[in-house]
Amino acid sequence: MRRVIIAGQEILPGEFREININIARLPSHTQIDTPIYVARSKEDGPTLALIAGMHGDEINGMEIVRRIIDQGYNMVQRGTVVCMPVINVYGFLNYSREVPDGKDVNRSFPGSKNGSLASRVAYHLMNDVIPFIDCGIDFHTGGAMRSNYPQVRAVLREPHIVELAEAFCAPFTIDAPFRPNSLRKEASRKGKNIIVFEGGESLRFDLQAIEEGVAGTLRLMKHLGMIDSAPAPRESNRVIWNTSWIRAKHAGLFQPNVQAGQLVHRGDWVGTITDPFGEFKEEVKATETGYIIGLNNSPVINAGDALMHLGMDNFCRLDNLKED
Known part of the structure; x- marks a missing residue:
């Protein structure tokens, strides 16, 4: 049987x-540890x-991994599952996206043993865990009062990555190039x-996500x-090849009249911007035909703020071409 070694422990x-x-x-002087839960079956895999x-601050992913552990889904029939519910313990303690020095862990890879806090977290992950796995899922949420409809982001020109995304079968699969570091x-x-x-x-918490x-x-x-069985998808998977943002033309109070996941057509009325004094009112129109894959939940917005994230599959691209 193959050897399984995580963080130097077999x-x-x-x-x-x-x-x-x-x-x-x-x-x-309080020590901060990153806990890893490793479950290995008796059969290879x-x-x-x-x-x-x-x-x-992205607690939905933490809850997903927690539920997998709590319900014993990590105790698979073949292979090994490595669960890491909270990578950035510092940010978790401070309700923050970043570590205390303001750096983003997910822009600090491959990291450094003697670098910043973010770089040290990245270093340990890259050296203690990643070399010993076959594949993985990195769970995230929208940030700063923006909600993302359940979606997988992957490089769709890489066949092995496409295979993982297709198997996961989220409502949306978005072509997302690698980001530096x-x-x-x-x-x-x-x-x-x-x-x-x-x-x-x-x-x-978002129960659907x-x-x-x-x-x-x-x-x-x-x-x-x-494992031998898994739940069927609730929604058909849509592959998103291009995305664009609907942005606010004016500052004010934003009220959407659509929901995340919904298909909108170019020119559809998707929300309203008003001012607090009853002197201004503007209808927000969809700039493209696409699915709402992200939605700004903040009512107070400034000119140029992103209001909605639209994703276009092949159907939407054809519809936009016809309108052009």
């Missing part, structure tokens, strides 16, 4: 183990990493394929041969 067949990686300590809390990009350099699941809004995240993970496990 996990034997049929073993479950909690491993704590010490990153650093707070100014109060792939090693799947479930990573959440890269941004400390991100976990996805640096893991790919080591030959490890990671897809990103986005769902909901930061600092707010959480349930989609759990179900999609189980479908991926089944595809990898780790």
Whole structure:
């Protein structure tokens, strides 16, 4: 049987183990550890990493991984599941996306053992976990009062990554190039394929996003041969090749009259911008035909703010071409 080693510790067949990686300590001398939960079955199979809390305020991903552990879904029939519910413990403690020095962990890879806090978190992940897995899911949410409809982001020119995204079968699969210094990009350099699941809004539980995240993970496990059954998708998967933003032309109070996940056509009335004094009112129109994959929930907006994120599949692209 293959050896499974995580953070320098060998996990034997049929073993479950909690491993704590010490990153650093707070100014109060309180040690901060990143917990990793590793469950290995008695039968050989792939090693799947479930990573959440890269941004400390993105709690939907944490809840997805927590539910997988709580309901025993990580105890697979074949292979190994590595669960990391909270990568950025610092941000989690401070309700923050970043670590205390303001850096983004997901822009700090591959990291440095003696660098900034964000760089140290990235370093330990890249050296203690990523080299020893086969593939993974990185769970995220929308940020700053923006909610994302459940979606997988992946590089759709990479066949092995496409295979993972198709198996997960979220409502939307979005073609998303690698971002510099991100976990996805640096893991790919080591030959490890990671897809990103986005769902909901930061600092707010979104039941639909959480349930989609759990179900999609189980479908991926089944595809990898780790389990024998998984729930069928609730929605058909749509592949999004292009995206665009509807932005505010004026500052004011924004009220949408559409919902995330909805298909809108170019020219449709999708919301209203008013001022607090009853002197101004403007209808917001869709600039493209597309699905609403992200929605700004903040009522107070400035000129140029992103109001809605539209995603276009092949049908939408044809519709936009006809309108042109």
